[in-house]
Amino acid sequence: MEVEQMQALTPTASEPHRQRADIQGLRAIAVLVVIASHYGLPGLGGGYVGVDVFFVISGFLITQLLLREADRSGTLSLPRFYARRARRILPAATLVLVATVAVSLVLLPANELLDVSGDAVWATFFAANIHFAAVGTDYFDQDRVLSPLQHFWSLSVEEQFYLAWPLILLGCVLLTRWRRPDRTDQGPRGLSRAVAVPILLAVVAASFGYGAVAAGTDATNAYFSTFARAWELGVGAAVALVLPVVRTRLRPAARTALAVAGLAAIAFACVSFGGHVQVSPSAMALPVLGAGALLLAGAEVVGREPVSSRLLGVPPMRVVGDWSYSLYLWHWPLLVLAERDGEVSAPVRLGLVGATFLLSYLTYRFVETPFRNPRNPRNRSVRRGLLLYPATAVGVVLVWGTASVYAHYLVGGFGDDPAITVGNSGIRQDTSVDLSKDRAVALVQASLYAADQGAAIPSSLRPSPLELDEAVAGVGDCDYSPPDARQVCPRGDPTGERTLVLWGDSHAQMWISAFDELAREHGYRAYYFVKPLCGPADLSIGHENAPDAGPWDGCPDFREWVVDRVAELSPDLTVLAGAGPNVPIYGPDGQVTASQDRGDLLQAGWERSFDAVAPYSDSVALLRDVPWANRNAAGCLTRRGADLSDCTFTPDRGHERDAYASLRAAESRDVRVVRPEPWLCWRDRCTFVVGDMVTYTDNNHVTAVYAESLAEELGRALGVPLDLGRS
Numbered sequence: 243m244e245v246e247q248m249q250a251l252t253p254t255a256s257e258p259h260r261q262r263a264d265i266q267g268l269r270a271i272a273v274l275v276v277i278a279s280h281y282g283l284p285g286l287g288g289g290y291v292g293v294d295v296f297f298v299i300s301g302f303l304i305t306q307l308l309l310r311e312a313d314r315s316g317t318l319s320l321p322r323f324y325a326r327r328a329r330r331i332l333p334a335a336t337l338v339l340v341a342t343v344a345v346s347l348v349l350l351p352a353n354e355l356l357d358v359s360g361d362a363v364w365a366t367f368f369a370a371n372i373h374f375a376a377v378g379t380d381y382f383d384q385d386r387v388l389s390p391l392q393h394f395w396s397l398s399v400e401e402q403f404y405l406a407w408p409l410i411l412l413g414c415v416l417l418t419r420w421r422r423p424d425r426t427d428q429g430p431r432g433l434s435r436a437v438a439v440p441i442l443l444a445v446v447a448a449s450f451g452y453g454a455v456a457a458g459t460d461a462t463n464a465y466f467s468t469f470a471r472a473w474e475l476g477v478g479a480a481v482a483l484v485l486p487v488v489r490t491r492l493r494p495a496a497r498t499a500l501a502v503a504g505l506a507a508i509a510f511a512c513v514s515f516g517g518h519v520q521v522s523p524s525a526m527a528l529p530v531l532g533a534g535a536l537l538l539a540g541a542e543v544v545g546r547e548p549v550s551s552r553l554l555g556v557p558p559m560r561v562v563g564d565w566s567y568s569l570y571l572w573h574w575p576l577l578v579l580a581e582r583d584g585e586v587s588a589p590v591r592l593g594l595v596g597a598t599f600l601l602s603y604l605t606y607r608f609v610e611t612p613f614r615n616p617r618n619p620r621n622r623s624v625r626r627g628l629l630l631y632p633a634t635a636v637g638v639v640l641v642w643g644t645a646s647v648y649a650h651y652l653v654g655g656f657g658d659d660p661a662i663t664v665g666n667s668g669i670r671q672d673t674s675v676d677l678s679k680d681r682a683v684a685l686v687q688a689s690l691y692a693a694d695q696g697a698a699i700p701s702s703l704r705p706s707p708l709e710l711d712e713a714v715a716g717v718g719d720c721d722y723s724p725p726d727a728r729q730v731c732p733r734g735d736p737t738g739e740r741t742l743v744l745w746g747d748s749h750a751q752m753w754i755s756a757f758d759e760l761a762r763e764h765g766y767r768a769y770y771f772v773k774p775l776c777g778p779a780d781l782s783i784g785h786e787n788a789p790d791a792g793p794w795d796g797c798p799d800f801r802e803w804v805v806d807r808v809a810e811l812s813p814d815l816t817v818l819a820g821a822g823p824n825v826p827i828y829g830p831d832g833q834v835t836a837s838q839d840r841g842d843l844l845q846a847g848w849e850r851s852f853d854a855v856a857p858y859s860d861s862v863a864l865l866r867d868v869p870w871a872n873r874n875a876a877g878c879l880t881r882r883g884a885d886l887s888d889c890t891f892t893p894d895r896g897h898e899r900d901a902y903a904s905l906r907a908a909e910s911r912d913v914r915v916v917r918p919e920p921w922l923c924w925r926d927r928c929t930f931v932v933g934d935m936v937t938y939t940d941n942n943h944v945t946a947v948y949a950e951s952l953a954e955e956l957g958r959a960l961g962v963p964l965d966l967g968r969s
Contacts, residue, residue, distance in 0.1 A: 264540035265299060266563030267554025268533065272296050273566040275512050277573045277598070281591050288515025291529040293396050294474050295508060298533035300400055301478025308411050309482060312433045318412045325627025327404065329613045334605050335397065336634040338571040339365060342390050343641050349579055352649035352880035353708055358390060359645035365394035366638040368401040375466035390575035395466050402468040403475050414438040439483050442476055449473035453523040473523065474530050481537045489541040500539035501550040507532025568602035568610065653708060653880050654701035661700045661934030667692040682955045683920045689932045690924045693886035699879060700934045704947045707879035710939045715754035715946040722773040725796050728803060734761025734768035740963065741813040742766040745804050745855070747777040748943060749867055750819035755946040759953035764963045769811065771804045773797070777820030779847035779904070780854070782828040793828050801851070809858045815960065816855045819865035821942065822900025841903045848907030856911070863914040863960055867901045869893030869923055871941040875930040889930040893923065897942070916959040921952055
């Protein structure tokens, strides 16, 4: 009878009749430092390396299991392997997924509920890492709150690795048979290490190299990518492959040295690493090789107890090692859901840790153990194990469907609250209000007036509060996000005799729908030179995805290219729009700018850009940045019980100072200025709802729907087409 007793980040099976105490203790160390890091324990900023240690353990145990099966039976049964995996990982994981979505139904606004339930589906299909990488690279989603299921990315990495690794080993078994082995480095019917080790080393080298390249070009993808992480599991697999050969050759002194060095490497990484090295394979090699050294040092030899077992195998550590999978699953959603409205106090965090341990014990005792108990006849059925995959998937998808229906209910999808108008807001009856004659401004006044009266949020909003992620204006074929993208794409009226250029970052892109309407209406060929994070102000800035890498060369290169295009096009109108950068600004000395110097640098940068395009443009204009909120639009629009008064905000002062720097620059160069504040704010307050339209996609980008509704007002403010002339 097969006895499965070992588990790593995701539990894994092994055949020995007793557990290796050192692995239990190493597993305990890994999960404890992860929890300590996530919960903000001082001095353990690098505790995230516990996940990398888990990868090594898991790669070791899975490979050891497969090798034993190959040596025993002469082949590998993939159905039996995946049935074991299902019994190990799915019951506890599904419990946490369903429980997290259920709690989110009560605690979270509708948009976050939809996100969490969607995350649960991705996690169920072992694609959470792919999903979170895509979310992380979406610039307009930069203010997305942390998902309580984000930690499932690591399980997805493991399961994706285990789609390929057993197949590779099975191929090695078949190749071993073909070679008719008679060497001593293999079992009588098993797998030749001489075949498997070179293949594994090639996998490790390729993954390590890919991770090193990806870390420098796309840190988010490198963090979540299975290709960039496979080398860590491969190190554990390599230890399993060489262990039978080296275990009897390691003297006690060598074992002690390996154990001490391994622990020291992991400890050093935990206390000295920061967030900037999370995706660097060269840095992560330290804890990964440290874990591998500990696994080698702990290999048992008859008559000897390895020193690592004495160091790590004490009973409390073994208990935590038993619970480690459930501890990992529970600790993150408890923390994220508790801090949905801001950080909680240290005593509350301590209580959350206690709750994590209690839930983990219960999950281990009543969920994990029954499904992995080899004495239970049901657990011997391969078919029953494999059926857990579709069963859990159907269950989570049903939970997602329930959450989706409830989310639409929360945003008024089944209500009839009307859109706000000047007529129904009550503003006309208030003689103290000087109602604007401009229809757009008057509607803003009416919407904020209705908010003061506690009016209901309109039931039918454009766009839906549940679809704000997709509510940004598109760039068409001219996506300048890739570093080498330099195409030119005319839009608007392709036969127009006038030319319009819009230059800026995402805060220029958000106005494209308005400029498209304006250009078509008045016969302009429009060119949109917009690059996320790269504003038009001539500044030396860092990059969001590489905050410690110094100035970003790609942005100045793009600015120079845009000025050259303006010179070629000689536009009738050039509009500059952008936000004060969230990334570091570097001064002339190459150092990060102090806050007191920021305004002066911004003003000078805007002035240089105005000067650069003015000689080639009949008219130059600044489209001032919009006011920033202190929260996202969807958060108030989808919260149960919210009304319009909950969906107003006071502009963020820091970003207002940045915007005023651009205004000072425009004034100094006699550049026309378009100020969008009256289209969003009144009496020093701004609103997320105007009429039946949502104004913001997040806390600082205007929706495409609302921008397009302002095309006429924008054209009038720019002087299109009547009074164009050199400013």
